[in-house]
Amino acid sequence: MNSSTRCAACRHLRRRCPSDCIFSPYFPSNDSKRFRCIHKIYGASNVGKMLQELPMNRRTEAADSLCYEAYCRLKDPVYGCVGIITILWEQIHNVHCQLARIQAEIAAIRARSTQQNNYHQVEATPNFSPMSTTEQYYDISITNTNWFDLINLLDQ
Amino acid sequence: MKSRSSSSSHEAAGRSSSSCAACKYLKRRCFPNCQFAPYFRSDEPKKFAKVHKVFGASNVSKILKEVGEDEREDTVNSLVYEAEVRLRDPIYGCIGAIVSLQRKMAELQHDLILARARLEANYQILDHHVTLPPPADPFFHVPDYAMMDPNFNHNLDQFTQFQFP
Numbered sequence: 001m002n003s004s005t006r007c008a009a010c011r012h013l014r015r016r017c018p019s020d021c022i023f024s025p026y027f028p029s030n031d032s033k034r035f036r037c038i039h040k041i042y043g044a045s046n047v048g049k050m051l052q053e054l055p056m057n058r059r060t061e062a063a064d065s066l067c068y069e070a071y072c073r074l075k076d077p078v079y080g081c082v083g084i085i086t087i088l089w090e091q092i093h094n095v096h097c098q099l100a101r102i103q104a105e106i107a108a109i110r111a112r113s114t115q116q117n118n119y120h121q122v123e124a125t126p127n128f129s130p131m132s133t134t135e136q137y138y139d140i141s142i143t144n145t146n147w148f149d150l151i152n153l154l155d156q
Numbered sequence: 157m158k159s160r161s162s163s164s165s166h167e168a169a170g171r172s173s174s175s176c177a178a179c180k181y182l183k184r185r186c187f188p189n190c191q192f193a194p195y196f197r198s199d200e201p202k203k204f205a206k207v208h209k210v211f212g213a214s215n216v217s218k219i220l221k222e223v224g225e226d227e228r229e230d231t232v233n234s235l236v237y238e239a240e241v242r243l244r245d246p247i248y249g250c251i252g253a254i255v256s257l258q259r260k261m262a263e264l265q266h267d268l269i270l271a272r273a274r275l276e277a278n279y280q281i282l283d284h285h286v287t288l289p290p291p292a293d294p295f296f297h298v299p300d301y302a303m304m305d306p307n308f309n310h311n312l313d314q315f316t317q318f319q320f321p
Contacts, residue, residue: 088257
């Protein structure tokens, strides 16, 4: 097989590109940076094994996600894409806190309205549909003090 | 003779009781300056096994050498987390987690808008003539990356355009 038809992986690894190359569908020869990133973080052998373990129709997505994670790790060697996850969890926690505060304010207003006999007016308010989640006090106990708690939180 | 036997017993000790999880896994001698030893204790064998399966020991070693010594523990923890998530979700790994969190964030943003509208309506109805105080925290603008297609697709350009804070 001549060099012009080798995939980016085989060109980088300086080897022949067989017709059933595990890398060639996902690392075309015109994008060498993609394979270089992934090889630097995971290694070609690990990537090959991970792709082999997947059904063929899921390998493109797996290759894409591995590339992105490798890219994140090269940009941020300490946290990689886990840094993004941490930021998102913090933002979610902040929004939960805001929602809890607003819920508490609404409850306080309703309590005052009941005392002032205006509660029925609040109930009759048109045009406000229930919140997309059930109306409840948001649990603001989501704290993240341990890296591995993040895994359990993702299951919620 | 005496020194030979003491050094061989020291070698045996280095291989067994004081070997870190990495050296035990790799079946090699654990030297006192082993770079894995501070982060992969011998009582946590699975931690290294996961990282090795996804990244490989030599790649982990290269990454650790690139970061400062005070950042290595965090680096190892993030690598272990990434490996754990990748093993749980071999197709999407941490990207699946990111998309899921972004979706959750978009839902919460929507709830927040509704909640603030509800609060304002309650104030108005009570006719307190109270100007609604500004939010204590700046109102979140959903970042661009949260508007991406929640159905993860092949186009990762949107990920690469993400600006790291």
